[in-house]
Amino acid sequence: METSKVKQLNTNLIKAILKTMPGKTKADIADATGLSQATCNTILNELVSIGEVLELEREAFGGGRPAKRFMYNGDYGMVICLYISNDGKKPVLTYAVANLLGILKEERTIQKKSVDYSTIEELIGELVSKYKNVKSAAIGIPGVVIQRAIIDICDIESLVNCPMAEKLQDKFGIKASLENDMNLTSLGYYQQHSYAKDTSIVVINFLNDICPGSGIIINGKIISGYTNFAGEISYLPFGYNASSLKERKEIIDCVVKTICSISALINPETIMVTGGLITEDMIDEIRSGCINTIPERHMPNIIYQHNIHDYYIKGLTAMAFESLPDYLTIENLNNTKELLWLLT
Incomplete structure (x- = not known):
């Protein structure tokens, strides 16, 4: 494997650790990832320089040896979570903006007379302008979605056959993913519990x-x-x-x-x-x-369950994170560590 790809895997490992275990020292991170302290030091310095990782005050986490501690900066990026619902009356748009640690920054529901692709594009555009560091958008659809990109069968007829993901990516330069509403709700429910x-x-x-x-x-x-x-x-x-x-x-x-x-x-x-x-x-x-x-x-x-909104948003957030190029969870952390061990 190319050196650059190994370095990217190392970087993703360190970010995954810091997202779940803030306030760790270089020694802690080296122990958790299996990387050398020298490698961790180089990558942490780079991440601190671009603002993706924050260096904490030495006393921020209490007593003990005054080593530098680090935490992931969730506000380094944002994801947009948007879903369209239709209860047989007027369509409703519900959206949330979350940072890269899943912390919600904004949430709102808007009732519309009608919804088509331009309605979605306009709203995404407003949010991309407001939050300059949007990394991805995840959209829930009341219908069948093909390859998380194209709307097939849909309760909102104006969206049928719309290649929404491709159009949004071309327009805003961010990763866009679509998924069925109930798939996302079930995913959110599964993860929440x-x-x-x-x-x-x-x-x-x-x-x-x-x-x-x-x-x-x-x-x-x-x-x-x-x-x-x-x-x-x-x-x-x-x-x-x-x-x-x-x-x-x-x-x-x-x-x-x-x-x-x-x-x-x-x-x-x-x-x-x-x-x-x-x-x-x-x-x-x-x-x-x-x-x-x-x-x-x-x-x-x-x-x-009367209200599924929280599960729906959690499922959307999970899909938005999954679409990011540096996506790595603690669940597959060990597999990545084993791969790096084989390559080095």
Whole structure:
């Protein structure tokens, strides 16, 4: 491997350590990464010089030996998290701006008469102008997204077939990624609750006057399927017009059949139920209906969540970070350290 690539891996290792363990000395960082103190010293000096890492006062972390300590500067960059929702009335844009440590700097919801690509571009443009160091934008779509770039099926017709990611990247020079709304919500839920890596969870969403959808996480990864169609539960052949469910009995019946189908196919640990058609007092009936079909020992935990906003934003933030060229988490830190050991 080229020397420059090895150095980049070393740099990413050090940044990953500092993002999760602020206030470490060069010796601490060398021990955590397996790099020499000389290598850490060179990289830290470079990161401090550009402002991506901050050198703390020697006494900032209490007593002990007065060695220099460092922390990652989250405000070195920002990511934009934006999602479009449509409850059968007017479309709504919700956005948040987070720094590179995931700390939210701004959050807002805007109701629009209509939404098309120009609406999204205008809002992204305003935020890029306001925050000069935007690194990426992650956008949630109520529909099918192909390769995190092109909108296929969508509840908002004006966005169908829009190559939004490419257009935004060309316009603003930042990485842009798109993903299905329920996929992002399920990812955010999974990460928020710190599930074990081999856990499977599903989020199902039943909204008023809109086809239901779901997001599937298996082993910590979004399951999109061969053509990104996985999770489109409105196409299950239950004999309902899923976008016009009204009566309580048929809503519960449809949810029960959906949960039973998902349980038989992937046997998830947890299924979270949400959406305007669902109320918390339905959950016991839904659970009882499922037990009539699925043996109780194989039943998932069925939970109700009224507001999924925080999970959605967390999923968007995770996708925005993942799109960055220096993305590295502590989870794959050991793999990177092993690779560097083999190369040196």
